Amino acid sequence: AQSVTQLGSHVSVSEGALVLLRCNYSSSVPPYLFWYVQYPNQGLQLLLKYTTGATLVKGINGFEAEFKKSETSFHLTKPSAHMSDAAEYFCAVSEQTGANNLFFGTGTRLTVIP
Amino acid sequence: TAGITQAPTSQILAAGRSMTLRCTQDMRHNAMYWYRQDLGLGLRLIHYSNTAGTTGKGEVPDGYSVSRANTDDFPLTLASAVPSQTSVYFCASSTQGSSTQYFGPGTRLTVL
Numbered sequence: 028a029q030s031v032t033q034l035g036s037h038v039s040v041s042e043g044a045l046v047l048l049r050c051n052y053s054s055s056v057p058p059y060l061f062w063y064v065q066y067p068n069q070g071l072q073l074l075l076k077y078t079t080g081a082t083l084v085k086g087i088n089g090f091e092a093e094f095k096k097s098e099t100s101f102h103l104t105k106p107s108a109h110m111s112d113a114a115e116y117f118c119a120v121s122e123q124t125g126a127n128n129l130f131f132g133t134g135t136r137l138t139v140i141p
Numbered sequence: 142t143a144g145i146t147q148a149p150t151s152q153i154l155a156a157g158r159s160m161t162l163r164c165t166q167d168m169r170h171n172a173m174y175w176y177r178q179d180l181g182l183g184l185r186l187i188h189y190s191n192t193a194g195t196t197g198k199g200e201v202p203d204g205y206s207v208s209r210a211n212t213d214d215f216p217l218t219l220a221s222a223v224p225s226q227t228s229v230y231f232c233a234s235s236t237q238g239s240s241t242q243y244f245g246p247g248t249r250l251t252v253l
Binding site (some may be wrong): 031036044053059061063069070071076078091117119121128131132133134 | 146147161174176181182183184185186189199231233240242243244245246247
């Protein structure tokens with residue numbers, strides 16, 4: 028079974044500061060890992076995903092995440108926060124390609140302070 | 142490109158009434174999913190369909206039913222709504238063999 032833990036339901040950063048959103052997972056088999064972003068009153072949009080290969084994954088809007096198997100983590104980072112990054116971010120895991128289910132974390136709301 | 146459309150955008154429903162949430166995709170994706178999003182709980186899978194004509198239960202299926210008569214449509218029905226079904230409902234789809242799901246804009250349902 029898979030599960031995802033996102034540490035910190037709310038994160039605040041100053042504009043221009045580093046963004047770090049934490050995600051740890053548990054999975055009995057090699058996982059596929061995802062970060063989704065949800066802007067207010069909208070659906071979820073895929074930011075980036077890790078399936079196989081390079082463990083550092085680059086996504087849209089300057090975000091990236093690194094799969095660390097030894098730490099069972101997939102933290103999301105961005106070097107310099109922008110006001111437009113304010114949103115809710117969800118980490119998710121699936122067991123294999125085409126699996127029936129994405130298991131989501133509870134989400135982290137990012138606030139960017141001007 | 143429309144992608145995934147959901148209707149209605151929002152709805153207030155009296156407890157005990159039935160309702161069908163509609164979801165249509167134009168990407169010819171084989172698989173479709175229904176999730177509910179609740180504060181502090183993230184998204185949880187209600188039902189899924191790997192291909193037209195088949196459906197399966199997710200994590201929280203009780204009180205909901207689905208059908209998949211064709212590739213494009215995946216309606217979610219609440220036969221007799223209860224207040225605990227107040228939530229935001231998201232439909233998603235993916236191609237066969239892909240782990241990436243694409244989400245609709247959601248339906249906000251309030252059951253009173």
